[in-house]
Amino acid sequence: MFELVNIQEYVQKMAVIIATVLDMEVLIGDTHLKILGDSHLQPKSKDYFGKNSISARALKEKKVIIIEERKTETATCKNCSKKENCDICSMIVLPIMKGEILIGSVAIYASTEEDKKKLIHKRKFFIDFITKMSDLLISKLEENHENLELKVFYKRLALLIEYxxxxxxxxxxxxxxxxxxxxxxxxxxxxxxxxxxxxxxxxxxxxxxxxxxxxxxxxxxxxxxxxxxxxxxxxxxxxxxxxxxxxxxxxxxxxxxxEELYKQINKVSSNVSDFKFDQIIGSSDVIKKIKEDAHTFAKSSSTILIQGESGTGKELFARAIHSESNVSKGPFIAVNCAAIPDNLLESELFGYEEGAFTGSVKGGKIGKFELANGGTLFLDEVGEMPIHLQSKLLRAIQERKIQRIGSNRDVPVKIRIIAATNKNLSKMVKTGEFREDLYYRLNVIPLFIPALRDRREDIPVFLDYFLNTYNKALNKNIKGFDNNVKELMYNYSWPGNIRELQNTVEYAVNIVKGNFISIKDLPPREFSYEEEPTETEYGLIRPLKEVEALYIDRALKKYGDTLEGKENAAKALGISRATLYRKIQEKKKD
The missing domain is CATH 3.30.450.20 (PAS domain)
Incomplete structure (x- = not known):
């Protein structure tokens, strides 16, 4: 680390300076006994001190060595092979040290009797002066070391910046x-x-x-x-x-x-879809046909509108379409228009500039349209979008350009649009709740996902799938369902569709005590009966009054308990509103 050889030019100059000031011969060497500074500029014999030399001894003992008479006072000189040709008669050698670290040595020597007398007479002055010169050598070494460290630092910094x-x-x-x-x-x-x-x-x-x-x-x-x-x-x-x-x-x-930043954001987020059509559960003819159609539509860049009740799996179809599309390597960004408050939905979709409104974050915010650049933007529950935002959405879909809130600059976006809704948009257009031009812009390729009650052949498949799923998740080993439970599940209308069925199985796996799920293990809020149904050779038989009450409850759950809801429930049941009210009152009396 601190090697005199790193400042050899400076060491040679220091040797000349010391020799000039003291009018004595000077040799400066390192810890390897190599001579780096010589007041003669050219060494008289060789470039190294001997291993038995006075300099070697000074380094070994870490102290000043003074030889007043070389030929009589030191065994080192007596044993030296060069003693016959050596003209040195006396010398002073000082180790150069930084704390306890040996750096090298400085030797001054006399070759004449006159110089010998001067060396002995002024030795204290000579030692003090050489000590100060040694400090200068150490300072130069430290400076050189700091410069080297700085060069290494800048080299590392340059490499870091480069990579x-x-x-x-x-x-x-x-x-x-x-x-x-x-x-x-x-x-x-x-x-x-x-x-x-x-x-x-x-x-x-x-x-x-x-x-x-x-x-x-x-x-x-x-x-x-x-x-x-x-x-x-x-x-x-x-x-x-x-x-x-x-x-x-x-x-x-x-x-x-x-654009590259958005790609990196989406690469490490959960928005990248890798969901395939073969992962969509169902073996019924209707679902097979829908999967085939969706697979065909996936290769197009046209906007798709997926319609169906809540819980039918609209987002799963959207993700599968994205995965099979030409933008599958891009992000899949989902926005639930019903879950975001109206006053925040615009900034969520289009982003905003810094200072665009009170409470805006420093630096602004990137909207979902920009995040979806190069991929798919899935607008779930698009029927819930407020009317004042629909015109801005229409422009973004038509022109594939957006403007952040607080900006007048267009930002181009290259995205595939998939929208989904559980509402009747054509009816909403007639009532003025949804823009007609936006409806036609979204409904370029319609895809309708049927309710679970319209694909009952898939119910047993879902039951087995979710049972296996929650057996693993909850560390259970439930064998299956009682036969009467399977029939009940098959005949139930499932107003919440697949999501409701999934929750029902999860509840049952949590609560069941035996190896098979029975009716008493089902959620009471959906399946509440005072007694077990009668098992006959024709299957499950229930009292007609009980079945009637069950279907009235289901209709009211689906359409609501409002005046309009009851009217729609009566139509669905095929009875008049007055008859529905009467049966509700009878049910309350029971």
Missing amino acids: IDFALIGLDENHNIINCNSKFRKMFGFGDREIKNLNEIFDYIDEDDFYSLVNRTVFEEKQVIFRINGKQVSIIVTCDPIIADGIYKGSLIYFKKT
Whole structure:
């Protein structure tokens, strides 16, 4: 680490300086006994001290060695093979040390009687002076080491900047570019030419406030439009200032193409769909036909409207369509229009700029349309979208462009639209609740998913599938369902469709005590009976009054207990509203 050889030129100069000041001969060596500094400039014999030399002894003992008479006072000299040709008659050797670390040695020697007398007479002065010169050598070593460490640091930093997966430049306090990686050069087409001035980048920028962004002393991020190769490119620019002792010393500027950033966000999110049609459960003819049609529609880029009651699996079909589409490698972004409050839905879909409204987050927000770029946007429960947003949705679907709230700049989006609803949109168009032009724009390819009661052949399949699922999830080993339970399940209308059936099986697996699920293990809110049904050779037989009450309850659950709900329930049951009211009153008396 601290090697004199790293400053050999300086060591040689120091040897000459010491010799000039003291008017004595000087040799400076390292811990390997190599001579690095010689006041004669050319060593008289060889470039190394001997292993039995006085310098070797001084290093070994870590102390100053003074030899007043070489030929009489030291065994080292007596045993030296060069003693006959050596003209040194006395010498002083000092180890160079940094704390307890040996660095090398400085030796001054006398070759004449006159120099010998001077060395002995002024030895205290000579030792003090050489000690100070040794301190200078150590200081130079430390400086050299710090410079080396700094070079290594900058080399590591340059490598780190180069291997960061986005474009980056480093600025000093005067906004001079002191570093940039190859990704930045490639993004802006600078090639290998040197870039020093930030103004060179301004030629690529449409917006006026880029300079104010990089001049900030706080972390800042903004979407900026650049002109690159004649095209407008949206880039997220992030400025991270470097502050030392409260003083601005420069900043790091990161550039990430908006499209690439969205791809990375979606790659690590759960929005990427990998759901296939063969994962959709059902073997009935009707569901097979729908799966075949959906598979055909998937290859198209046209908008699809999936209709069906809640719980029929509309989102599963949407995910399967995406997975089989030409944009399957892109994101699948789902938005439930019914689950988001009206005042937040617009910003959720289209995003907003910073400061667009009170409570907006710093830096703005990316909307679902932009996040879905290159993939599929699934608008679930689209019938719940407020009328004032429908025109903006229509424009986005028609032009494939959106504007963030608080911005007048169009952002192009390349997406596949799939919408879903459990409402009758054509009826809503007639009542003015849904825009007619939006309805036709969404309903380019209609896909209707039937209710579970209209595909009863699939009910046994679902029962086995969910039983197996919850056996594993709950660490159970339930063998199956009683026969009367299977028949009850088959004949039940399932107003909540597959979701209700799934919840029913999960409840039963949790509560069952034996090996088979019986009627008493079913949720009481849907299957509440005072006594077990009668088993006959014709199957389950229930009292007519009980069956009538059951179907009245189901109709009211489906249509609601309001005046309009009761009217619709009566129509579904095939009776008049007055008859329905009478039977409800009779049920209450019972």
